[in-house]
Amino acid sequence: MDSGEEEEEEPGWGVMETGVVGGAVEDSQRVILHFDLDCFYAQVEMIRNPALRSKPLGVQQKYIIVTCNYVARERSVTKLMGVKEALEKCPDLVLVKGEDLTHYRDISYKVTELLMSFCPLVERLGFDENFVDVSEMVETRMKDTSISDLSFVGHVYGHEASSVEVGDHSRLAVGSAIAAELREALRSRLGLTSCAGVATSKLLAKLVSGAFKPNQQTTLLPQSSAELMNSLSGPCKVPGIGYRTVEKLKVLGVVSVRDLQLFPLRDLIREFGEVNGRRIQNLACGVDLSPVTPAGPPQSLSDEDSFKKISTVREVQSKVTELLNSLCERMCKDGRLPQTVRLTLRRASAPSRWFSRESRQCPIPKHTAQKIITGCGEAVPQLLSIVMKLFHKLVNAGDPFHLTLLNVCFSNLQTKNSGRNAISSFFTHTTTSAAHTHVQETGTELGVCEESSSITQANPACGTQNTESTKELLKCQTSTASSSASSASPSSASSSFFQNALLQSIRSKPSTSPRQPVSKHSGPKTTSSGRSSTLETQKSPKLPPHVDPDVFQALPEHIQKELMASFQTGDALPEDSIENPSPVAAPARAERPEQQTQAHINQKQTSQLSQISLNQSHQIEHSNINVAQSQNHNLCDSSSTESAISLPDVPPNVDPLVFSQLPSDMQNELLAEWKQRKPTLKISSTKPATKQSASRDHRPAARASQNNSLLKYFKPN
């Protein structure tokens, strides 16, 4: 069925040449790597006990096997299989408890750190995955590598690896070489095997990394992205589309990725909102402009436990105390002050078992937070008091209740930093880990929280029925806390964290490593090439009339981009005259997304639309070309091709799927024109973190100034 129709370049594309940009703009195409450690927990356990290597091994949490090594997999044990079933299939399965994540966490950060030592743009996804934007590294290497020397390392999706000529894809080829080097580094330095995906976006890199499973890597050529996307068994396989979204999509009749690609954007937007509707359709089309956002220390620390049943307040207290003890210990080592505590629980009586978590959170009084990181034993009883109040907000203890999970989370981590000489203190760091002797005072009293009497220690929002005055107090306290929270220490010291971690890891590294274009970026480089402030995104972009410019500008830049890229001339118009083929009914043959194409082509070509829905792929392609040409036209000489009512120099209303299938030259050209933003280190602005921060910064406060003790996340030893 799925013949690889998209392999050959249509002669028709030649029309697009525009000779304007031979290959000059290659600069704008990213090379993104995705690394995925093989059965991570199992690997860690095998490192801790090498004798396990030859045996079928399962890592057990509660009564399930969360992951297992490949020996076990050969015996048909799978991830997330119940212990009982696993033992039936493989009686000699060796089980190791994996509920304590400490070791996994430690090694996980070592992996990130190692990757960062090659290239600073690393984003973590869970404990066992990392994205790396190696675009600059690739650029550098291209300079002293002749294309004829290039070839792909590892697999090439949809091709017989060795027979692929590098041709247009030299950057990806270089990326595949870098991926191989990094994987080798992970293996030789940390003893971990991994898979890697090489592509032009996070989405694609992640999806392709699993194409060949244990310990291999795969590169995706842009021309194969549609094939990849359409190979997915359903929308839930698209990262970024989760359970909730899938449920809503089903109601709409959207059950396959293809359905989603073809579904009328208008209807998606109605269901999911402007930004999200577009986002998920873009994703389904294999389009993802989101940047690789560098990892930092965790933004929250939490601890949880699940169980068959807890139904008395006593049990809750004792479980919460348990959680608080371990959490406080971790928090203490971290050194930052948590400003918020949250309790989450799951009730046994939840329809779907899934997602019935409920939570309540409140501020932590500062004196209590201090005690946590001081290692003062009094912290736990005080926190227990607070948490139990949260509990009573969630559960009426008068009625019977039945809980199956409790989670306590510290968040809003404040770096109380000396800022000044963060760098020098960095070198003196002594992984303090503090011999805080924990006095296990399981305070059973709930009221003990306050002891002194300043306003600010009045109990925070925990009371159930609070008076207005309490609320006032609360506000007061909150603002007090946050204003005092703003540790100065803007830029200079702030660059520190990653750089420092970086320097350290590099220092300790044998120089045998391939090439390492280590950081040279803290300065102008990043800022110059990357970030032209969001605000002056070119002369204020021409937005469709129904879009509030302020709202638009408040969005993250890549979202703005994706919006701009997909604003369709027809969109703003109430033309309901276009009807969409029922997605389910739509025979899925044509390779292009008719629906969007329809909108693009809009008014002028509306007459073609009905034909398109009849699978006249020739016409579709023809139409696409027209669209692209007009785009191009617009870009080049600002002449509006069609209906003048639309935006003269609005960036292209380009269909994402169509775009993704354009020859890479053309993609380059277009992207360059659209001001493709390059990923940048988001070194925080010098804003004193006043609570306003109008625009959503993706990585808020933690980025600003880092306490040197945070280095342990990257330098556990």
Added chain:
DNA sequence: CTGGGATATT
């Protein structure tokens, strides 16, 4: 009773 996290959005 599929775990124990973590992050981002509203």
Added chain:
DNA sequence: AATATCC
């Protein structure tokens, strides 16, 4: 402050 998503 609560929810959705990811691993």
